[in-house]
Amino acid sequence: MRVRMKIRKGEEVKFISQLDLMRALERAIRRAELPVKFTEGFNPRPRISFTPALPVGMTSDAEYMDVEFAGELPLDRILARLNSCLPPGISVLKADTAEGKIPLSSVNRAIYTVVVDAGGDATPELLDKAIAELLARPEITVTKTSKGKVKNINISPLIYSIKITRVEGSRAELRMELAAGQEGNVTPPVVIKALLEYIPTITVCRMNRDELFLVREGKRNDPI
Amino acid sequence: MEIKKVLDEVLPEVSKPTRYTGNELNSVQKDKQKVKVHIALAFPDVYEVGMSHLGIKILYHLLNEREDVYAERVFAPWVDFEDVMRKRGIPLFSLESKTPLSEFDFVGFSLQYEMSYSNVTNMLELAGIPLFSRDRTDRHPILIAGGPCAYNPEPLAEIIDLFVIGEAEEVILELIDLYLDHKKSSKSRMDFLEKAAGIPGIYVPAYYRVNYNEDGTVKEILPTKPGIPERVQKRIIKDLDRAYYPTKLIVPYMDIVHDRAVLEIFRGCTRGCRFCQAGMIYRPVREKSVDKLTNIAREMIKSTGYEEISLASLSTSDYSALKQLVEILIGEFRQCMVGLSLPSLRIDSFTLDLARKIQEIKKSGLTFAPEAGTQRLRDVINKGVTEEDLLNSVKGAFEAGWNTVKLYFMIGLPAETYVDLEGIARLAYRVVDAYREVRGNTKGLKVTVSTSTFVPKPFTPFQWEAQIPLDEIEERQRFLKKKLKGPNISYNWHDGKLSFLEAVFSRGDRRLNLVLKKAREKGCRFDGWSDMFSFSKWMEAFREAGVNPEFYANRSRHEDEVFPWEVIDPGVERSFLLRELKKAREAKPTPDCRFDRCHGCGIMKLKGGIFCESKNED
Numbered sequence: 001m002r003v004r005m006k007i008r009k010g011e012e013v014k015f016i017s018q019l020d021l022m023r024a025l026e027r028a029i030r031r032a033e034l035p036v037k038f039t040e041g042f043n044p045r046p047r048i049s050f051t052p053a054l055p056v057g058m059t060s061d062a063e064y065m066d067v068e069f070a071g072e073l074p075l076d077r078i079l080a081r082l083n084s085c086l087p088p089g090i091s092v093l094k095a096d097t098a099e100g101k102i103p104l105s106s107v108n109r110a111i112y113t114v115v116v117d118a119g120g121d122a123t124p125e126l127l128d129k130a131i132a133e134l135l136a137r138p139e140i141t142v143t144k145t146s147k148g149k150v151k152n153i154n155i156s157p158l159i160y161s162i163k164i165t166r167v168e169g170s171r172a173e174l175r176m177e178l179a180a181g182q183e184g185n186v187t188p189p190v191v192i193k194a195l196l197e198y199i200p201t202i203t204v205c206r207m208n209r210d211e212l213f214l215v216r217e218g219k220r221n222d223p224i
Numbered sequence: 225m226e227i228k229k230v231l232d233e234v235l236p237e238v239s240k241p242t243r244y245t246g247n248e249l250n251s252v253q254k255d256k257q258k259v260k261v262h263i264a265l266a267f268p269d270v271y272e273v274g275m276s277h278l279g280i281k282i283l284y285h286l287l288n289e290r291e292d293v294y295a296e297r298v299f300a301p302w303v304d305f306e307d308v309m310r311k312r313g314i315p316l317f318s319l320e321s322k323t324p325l326s327e328f329d330f331v332g333f334s335l336q337y338e339m340s341y342s343n344v345t346n347m348l349e350l351a352g353i354p355l356f357s358r359d360r361t362d363r364h365p366i367l368i369a370g371g372p373c374a375y376n377p378e379p380l381a382e383i384i385d386l387f388v389i390g391e392a393e394e395v396i397l398e399l400i401d402l403y404l405d406h407k408k409s410s411k412s413r414m415d416f417l418e419k420a421a422g423i424p425g426i427y428v429p430a431y432y433r434v435n436y437n438e439d440g441t442v443k444e445i446l447p448t449k450p451g452i453p454e455r456v457q458k459r460i461i462k463d464l465d466r467a468y469y470p471t472k473l474i475v476p477y478m479d480i481v482h483d484r485a486v487l488e489i490f491r492g493c494t495r496g497c498r499f500c501q502a503g504m505i506y507r508p509v510r511e512k513s514v515d516k517l518t519n520i521a522r523e524m525i526k527s528t529g530y531e532e533i534s535l536a537s538l539s540t541s542d543y544s545a546l547k548q549l550v551e552i553l554i555g556e557f558r559q560c561m562v563g564l565s566l567p568s569l570r571i572d573s574f575t576l577d578l579a580r581k582i583q584e585i586k587k588s589g590l591t592f593a594p595e596a597g598t599q600r601l602r603d604v605i606n607k608g609v610t611e612e613d614l615l616n617s618v619k620g621a622f623e624a625g626w627n628t629v630k631l632y633f634m635i636g637l638p639a640e641t642y643v644d645l646e647g648i649a650r651l652a653y654r655v656v657d658a659y660r661e662v663r664g665n666t667k668g669l670k671v672t673v674s675t676s677t678f679v680p681k682p683f684t685p686f687q688w689e690a691q692i693p694l695d696e697i698e699e700r701q702r703f704l705k706k707k708l709k710g711p712n713i714s715y716n717w718h719d720g721k722l723s724f725l726e727a728v729f730s731r732g733d734r735r736l737n738l739v740l741k742k743a744r745e746k747g748c749r750f751d752g753w754s755d756m757f758s759f760s761k762w763m764e765a766f767r768e769a770g771v772n773p774e775f776y777a778n779r780s781r782h783e784d785e786v787f788p789w790e791v792i793d794p795g796v797e798r799s800f801l802l803r804e805l806k807k808a809r810e811a812k813p814t815p816d817c818r819f820d821r822c823h824g825c826g827i828m829k830l831k832g833g834i835f836c837e838s839k840n841e842d
Contacts, residue, residue, distance in 0.1 A: 013477065015241040020477040024249070027475060027529030030560060038561055046561075057236040085529070087249035087475070189236075203233075 001072050004098040005082075006224050007063040009054065012089030018053035024087060025065060031085040034078060037068040051104045051212060051223070052180060055187045060209035062110070064223045066098045094224055102214050102221050109160070110180035111211040114188045115173050119201030124167040130198035131162050131174075140194050155194065158186040171205065180212060227322040230314055238305045242478040243271035246319035249475040250527065252288040252295070256321050260292040260407065261400050263330040264318050264365070268343035269752070271299045275474070276482035278536055279371065279392075280334055285470030286393060293400060296320040298331075300343045301350070303750065309350060316350040325351035328365045329403065333384070335373035338729035339722060339751040341380065344369075345744040348383075355741055356382050357430060362413045368399075374427075375458075375505050376682045376789035379729050379736040381429035385413075386420050389792055390458030391491070393467055395425040421452050425459035428452075432791060434734055440775060442733060445791045457793040458505070462832035464491065464512045471523035475530070484532040484565065485524040487517060489549070493538040494818045494835055496825075497595070498606045498808050499637065501681035502538055504801075505794045507825065508833025509818070514545050518552055525562055533557070534565045541570040542818075550578055570609075571617040576624055589628030589670075590621050596637055597647025603811040604639055606804070611651065618655050622662040628670045629655055635700045635717075636678040636692040638808065645700055648673065649707035656712050669712045675704060677723035681730050682789040683796060685804035690780040691727040694720055721759040722751065727777035733788035736776075738769040797826030 009021060016024070026046050029036050038044040047068035054060050069078075079095045086092070118127050134140065140156045158179035166173040178186050188207050196202055214221040235241040256262055265284055267274030274280060280297070287295035296318035301309060308314070315324040325331055331353070333344050345355060348367075354360050357367070369380060370388035377387040388395055399420060406416040414430070421428040431452045435443040447454060461467045473485060492509035493502065512520075521533055533553065537543065553564055564582050569575050571590055579590075594614055596602045602609065618629060633648050652673050659669045677697050680686045692700075697720035708715035729736060742765035750756035766773050781787070783802065790798070800823070807814060817823050822839040 012245075012247040015235055015245050016477040017242075019479075020242065024475075024477060027249075027531070030529035030531070030562075031526065033560075044561055056241070088247055 002066055002068050002098040003073075003075065003078060004064060004066050004096050004101055004104075004224050005079075005092045006094040007060075007065060008091045008093050009060045009063055010089035010091075011059055013087070014057055014059045014089075017056055018050070021063070021090070022048070022050055022065075024090060028082060028085045028087070028090075029067065032081040034067075034073070034081060035070040037070050049104055051107055052182065052185070054209055055189060055207075058112075058188070058207040058209060061093065062209050062212040064104055064107075064212065066104055096224050102223055104223060105182065107212050107214050107223065108179060108181045108183050109213055109215050110178055110209055112176045112178065112188050113165075113173060113206075113208045113210055114176060114192070114204065115171060115206040116192065117203045117205055118170045118172060118199060119203055120199075122170070122199045122201055124164060124170070124172045126199060127172055127195075127202075128164055130195055131164070133198060134194060135159065135162060142190055142194055144190075155186045155190060158184050159191065162191065225314070227314060227317050227324070230312060231322070234305075234308050234312065234314075238308060239302065240271075240478060242476075243299065243302065244305065244319070246297075246322075248477060250472045251297075251320060251474050252284075253320060254288070254294045256294055256323060259294040260404055261294070261330070262323070262328045263287060263293060263295045263332060263400075264298050264325055264328045265295055266298045266325070266331055266333045266344075266347060268300050268333060268335075268340040268347060269750075270302050271476075272478065272480040274299045274334075275476050275480045277334065277336065278486050278488060281470055281473055281486070282468070283332075283392060283396065284474070285472065286468050287396065287400075289468070290397075290400070292404070294321075296323070296328075298325060298347070300347055300750070303756065306346075306350065306749075315352055316347055326353055326365065330368055331365045332368040332370065332388075335369050335371040335380075337752065338373055338379075338726045341729060341740055342743055342748040342751050344380070345383070345740050346749040349744060355744070356737070357385050358382070360385075360413075364413075366403075366413065366416070372501065372505060373730075375501070375792055375794060376730060376732070377427055377429060377792070378434075378734050378788040379732040379740065381432075381734050382737040383740065385417055385428065385430070387427040387429070387456075388459075389425050389427055389456050390794075391461050392459070393461055395423060395459045398423050399426065418449065418452075424453075424457060427456040427792065429734075434788070441781075442786045442788050444786060445788070455791055455793040457830075458795060460508070460510075460795075460830055460832060461491075462510070464488075464510045465516045469520055471520055472527045473524060473530075475528050482534065483530075484534045485521070485528055485530040486534055486536045487521050487524070488512070488536045489517060489540070489543045490537045492833065493542065494816050495539065495542075495608065496606050496804070496814055496816065496823075498604070498685040498804055499595075499634065499678060499681070501684050504683050504796050504825075506538065507796060507827040508830065508836055509542075510832055511544060511834060514549050514552065517549060518556065521553055522556065525557065525560070531561065532563045532565055534567060536567070538568065539570065540566045540568050541572075541575055547574075547578065550581070554581060571621065572613070576617070576620045580624055589630060590618075590626050591630045591632065592617070593632040594651065595632065595634050596640075597633065597644045597649075597651055600811050601637060601640060601644045601647070603813045604808050605634075605637055606808070606813050608813060608816065611654070614651070615654060615658050619658050619662055622659050627659070627668040628672075630672045630674065631655070633673065633675045634678045635675045635704070636697055636723075638678075638686060638689045639811075640678075640692075642703065645703055646707070648675070648704060652708060652713055653710075656710070659712075666712050671713045673704075673708055673713065673715045674717070675701070675715075676718040677720055679723055679727045679730055682787065683792075683794045683801065685801045685808055687731065687787065687801065688781040688783065688785075688805055691724065691777045693774075693778055694724050697723065719754060719757070722757060724773070724777055725751070725759075725762060728773045729776075731787070731789070732776050735769070735771055739765050739771050742766075742768045795827045795830045797824075800825045 160177040369384040490511040746761040818835040
């Protein structure tokens, strides 16, 4: 049976990479003595797949994995056993069958909560203005370095919305809805970097991925 | 400063931030206010190296078993984070509770290789702890060090307060008990150190005076107070089956050097290779039983979820019930896909058969360590392997499908000539011939020859010998480079400059403490990492300290010379080492005492050796 799980990555583990998280979950499954299926061949691997990588340094309430088990197991038992074996900061929020659900690789959108400090003399009003100006631009070019190559990309079409949801002194909580996944991906740190052009004193206090889903033909499809 | 908060801010900019965050599965969280003794286990290298080390794992969990003790870990920060720490004024802190090192009762360093000494001094600087023992006061932590390099403690004698000699599982607890008493008494730090010097296995250098001869050699090392032992005998655990062994090992998030469950199967080695320090200082041989090991393995996998178990010892094939153990472990873990790896395996028909059962070995290729290129030189170093043995094993491996072979040699061994170096190349080509013989061609074959440079080590038969001069090291490497060319052969070698420094510190004395201070001022650290190592800075440090490094590395010692490390008693006697040196000079091998008579190495006095029990010394 193939089981889909929604996973939380908390403060304690926000600096671990996607690969580290995968390994930690694989080892937890072994500790929980859950009968996972392995790939055939010379170097057998557990049959587990994940949603696209979360940037390092960010917490998340919306990571997903599919695990293929040998035989049928009650979902609540899988959830309980796995949660009792996970290291601090990682937990399984939900488990359901993966049958009939969207493939994990198909997700294309994410919602984040980003708490920033405007810093210096900047006020939340100034931040609001800067966001409006940024969103009004047809082109927002940022440079990206991957594997030593510097690339210019336009992130404007990858930003769906940025809203200020709370203000406390010089701190503001932002809700960002951004493209995520294989078709196009932009992350909050990149958006913040673009905002620095307007307010160079912004610092990030906290980032969390709240939701991850697929939008197809204007309709939202959640992985679970 | 709240270190946790600052870390949140700076870690996104640092490479591999998980090195500094802690919180791994099975790491221990305690309230530091509620314990009586707070001890930092410091490993002078990066997280992924230190976390791979078995000794730290044992001590960490052993100490944390006690409710009144909190043991935490600390590693050397990589250079990018060190820069951030210095800029932001972040003091070196422990992984678990993020406590500055300077606030601990004890800081214990694990000394695994000489070239990590510059990381010890750098870590002290980052912690804001004065470098020299004499400059520290009652409010500073007590600095402990242990590990193989502690067998010559002298190059760090003015830096470290006390050395633990030998296996620490028992003595560390005795030391903690003493400290608990000391805390109640409100007496001075020196009072504690003096009492500690009375515990067998503990060396407190402040209570010894070194007198030198006119030629710069050591005349004598004398205790300066009554009650301080003349020599400090190493400690051993007599019954490993009853010794503490951790099963709830920390499971790191990041990829570390040895990321697997480690199962220590025995300690000690009876082979008697004359260059090998481990083979002498870890005697006698003591094994764990198959039953005990099976239980430990089962517990470890249950509490870690690791996908691999690795057997640990100096020479896996020497475990007396290896076949039985491997079969049980394979049977036990086949179901949950836990692999088994057998490092330090002597390759012969028996182990090839084992290896075939264990796929793991296939991936990494096979490693052979003939160490020297000719039979004569192998007899000199007492490496009991013949060319025919090697070629038969290699052929067996090729027949079984392997096509990658690594050959390890040492250059600069005592009495090495260019004939022996030719022999290294000849052996490599004979391995290629063997492949052709088995497979009909050389398709897919890869033979890698690696040479390190011989470093004479304390408490080995070669402790009297000189290292060859640096220019000669480089000349011999060039010679081999020319000889080892071919489509299937590649050659790599260790930096000769590093081996030279290793030779200085491995047989150094107290005068090197000043060199370490100078090297720290010049910014030396991570010397074992080739991109960080600066030979010229070290040479400046020697010059400024007025110390001639060649005196330590390149001088052969007189039979009667007193050695700085002889304040330590490793159990193995000087007279045995000298006998072995003389046999080496006649190229006479000494058979492994487990199959032969007792050669009288002296270790019998410590008891516990499984091959000593049935023998009388000759």
